[in-house]
Amino acid sequence: MKVILATLLLLTSLSAMAEEVKPKTKKSLEDQLDELSLPANQAPAAVSKDKLYSVQMRYVPLIGAHEVSLSGAKDFKTDGHLTTNQVGLQYRYHIDDKWSIVGNYVRVFNELNNSGKLLLKEEKLVADSDFLMSQADVGAEYNMFYGKFRLGSHSVFYFDQYFALTGGMVELRRGPTPVVALDAGLAFWFGKRLGMRFGLKNNVFEETSGLGETAYRRNMVGYLAMGYLIGGSN
Secondary structure, three states: OHHHHHHHHHHHHHHHHHHHHOOOOOOOHHHHHHHHOOOOOOOOOOOOHHHHHHHOOOOOOOOOEEEEEEEEEEEOOOOOOEEEEEEEEEEEEEOOOOEEEEEEEEEEEEEEOHHHHHHHHHHOOOOOOOOEEEEEEEEEEEEEEEEEEEEOOOEEEEEEEEEEEEEEEEEEOOEEEEEEEEEEEEEEEEOOOEEEEEEEEEEEEEEEOOOOOEEEEEEEEEEEEEEEEEEOOO
8 A cells, every 4th residue: 555655646746746847948039028918018016117118019011012202302413514303103012121122113303493593594504414204123121220209298109110122123214224222211110100201312324425425324213202001900
């Protein structure tokens, strides 16, 4: 009888030890928050605000979302005789919160500035410029980091800093030519559907003079775009 009791006690002890050393499955942050029955943007009273900031979930999910934007832009590098403005349409498919496929189309409006008007009036001449008429390009975009800032005690805005590399075609006065562009800016999110983008786009393409000489031209464009997110995660 004593042997049976000793055996049972030994088996019970071994079972308890096995439970203690059994590896525990690591839970994700989402699962831990779900167990607490708290929204992603809140934390228990014992958690400091600094810790809450470091684990806060993304307020604007982008996975699988389509973004359509309208933009206005100004060319900062012209030939000195023209004022160049642009109106554009952009489309983005957000693969996830970091990577997107982006497509752009812009229509360019050129007019003589004061220098160009003076040259035309006094010399009866128009500058020999292979000016830009339209541009279409596609490429990849990457969100470098995601953050937020406050305006007052209740207003919070979320933003992404992004970079994009695109390639396509530009239509110049003397015909089409390939273009490569590097785009960088900030995307601000208002709620979960509306967005505003502010950035700079550096385009490089080849232009032709009236004498048939070609040279690479780089123009810097500053733009402001208003967009709307369709679909994706809620």
